Amino acid sequence: MTAKPRVKYPVQHRVESSDPGTNYVVIGWIINTVPRLEARLPLNLLNRHILIVGATGTGKSYTASRIAWRVSLKGVPVIVLDWHGEYGDLIADGVRLNPFENPVEFLNPHDPKSDVEVISDVLGLTPPQEYLLWRIIGEKGSRLDGVESLARVLETYYDDASWVRETRLSLHRKLKILATNPYSKLFSDSGSLPGDSSSVGKPVIMDLSLIRNINVRRIYGTMLLARLVHRNYGLRKSYLILIEEAQNYLGRDNPVGFLARMMGEIRKNNIGFCIITQSPSLIVDHVLVNTNTKIIHSVKSNLDLEVVSKSLFLDQDTARILPYMDVGEALLFNPSLKKPVLIRVG
Ligand SMILES: Nc1ncnc2c1ncn2[C@@H]1O[C@H](COP(=O)(O)OP(=O)(O)OP(=O)(O)O)[C@@H](O)[C@H]1O
Numbered sequence: 001m002t003a004k005p006r007v008k009y010p011v012q013h014r015v016e017s018s019d020p021g022t023n024y025v026v027i028g029w030i031i032n033t034v035p036r037l038e039a040r041l042p043l044n045l046l047n048r049h050i051l052i053v054g055a056t057g058t059g060k061s062y063t064a065s066r067i068a069w070r071v072s073l074k075g076v077p078v079i080v081l082d083w084h085g086e087y088g089d090l091i092a093d094g095v096r097l098n099p100f101e102n103p104v105e106f107l108n109p110h111d112p113k114s115d116v117e118v119i120s121d122v123l124g125l126t127p128p129q130e131y132l133l134w135r136i137i138g139e140k141g142s143r144l145d146g147v148e149s150l151a152r153v154l155e156t157y158y159d160d161a162s163w164v165r166e167t168r169l170s171l172h173r174k175l176k177i178l179a180t181n182p183y184s185k186l187f188s189d190s191g192s193l194p195g196d197s198s199s200v201g202k203p204v205i206m207d208l209s210l211i212r213n214i215n216v217r218r219i220y221g222t223m224l225l226a227r228l229v230h231r232n233y234g235l236r237k238s239y240l241i242l243i244e245e246a247q248n249y250l251g252r253d254n255p256v257g258f259l260a261r262m263m264g265e266i267r268k269n270n271i272g273f274c275i276i277t278q279s280p281s282l283i284v285d286h287v288l289v290n291t292n293t294k295i296i297h298s299v300k301s302n303l304d305l306e307v308v309s310k311s312l313f314l315d316q317d318t319a320r321i322l323p324y325m326d327v328g329e330a331l332l333f334n335p336s337l338k339k340p341v342l343i344r345v346g
Pocket residue numbers: 054055056057058059060061062063278327328329344345346
């Protein structure tokens with residue numbers, strides 16, 4: 001094993017370009033400052049989104065959990081889409097929810113377009129399959145009552161051409177998983193969504209790891225996001241949504257297009273996303289461009305180092321430090337800072 005080279009951390013000074021008043025949360029300390037200075041996250045930047053990256057075990061989830069907890073103490077509702085089911089331990093007073101007890105409506109009649117796009121992106125529908133799905137939605141409308149009803153229609157739908165039969169059967173095969181037990185329970189209209197006023201002051205943790213099938217997990221997680229954003233169109237209150245293992249929704253090779261677009265569009269809607277991923281090079285460029293606060297834990301691969309260095313315009317001395325930072329250390333940058341600063345999260 002090669003020894004860790006001695007890395008000299010620069011002496012850092014007060015770096016904020018404006019005073020955030022009391023409207024911020026503390027996420028740790030700026031390294032090498034005398035006296036010790038707080039690392040702050042201004043609340044008015046939440047809706048311009050946060051990106052947390054770092055190699056495995058460098059402290060991403062810990063950092064995200066501190067942000068979730070402190071932001072919710074400020075009265076801003078926080079929801080964690082917990083891919084691996086680890087936040088229950090990280091946030092002791094979080095409200096842990098089971099997706100099977102919090103179903104989302106399937107094919108929301110107010111916004112079937114985004115649902116079809118999510119299903120199509122995640123399950124890889126072909127254009128004829130997507131066309132047939134639209135045709136059935138158009139014909140059956142509100143009589144399509146959930147995913148089981150859709151599966152039944154696909155079993156019995158009239159075949160007015162041979163392509164319809166083939167497409168219908170292949171579409172049925174792809175969608176069947178959503179209509180089978182226990183997954184069908186995830187997609188029915190419960191009339192409520194997590195994160196209402198009962199949980200103010202405590203982050204809500206949706207434990208997605210309880211959904212074994214990865215594609216179903218992606219579909220449920222994305223539909224839940226869509227519902228939360230849709231609900232906020234009317235409410236217009238601040239909200240923070242943490243998306244763990246974001247490459248599952250926003251991966252370069254298989255992004256859920258609707259979600260990637262939403263990041264740019266919802267800023268005015270007061271919803272902030274906190275996107276967490278091991279590898280920034282696996283994420284669509286849209287995320288790097290649309291996240292104004294970046295928290296970079298140690299990254300090791302050359303590709304990730306290059307992506308991070310470019311997106312933050314890092315000088316060589318700072319870039320050289322990135323692979324060798326300790327667990328819990330990170331580079332923080334947001335528009336309230338004059339330049340990126342090295343911090344210890346705590
Ligand atoms: N700022 C910190 N202060 C103290 N301990 C920390 C800090 N950050 C991380 N740790 C500890 O380091 C370990 C790894 O942290 P964490 O799980 O957050 O890493 P990760 O980057 O999310 O890893 P993975 O990619 O595997 O999920 C945990 O035991 C955590 O408690």
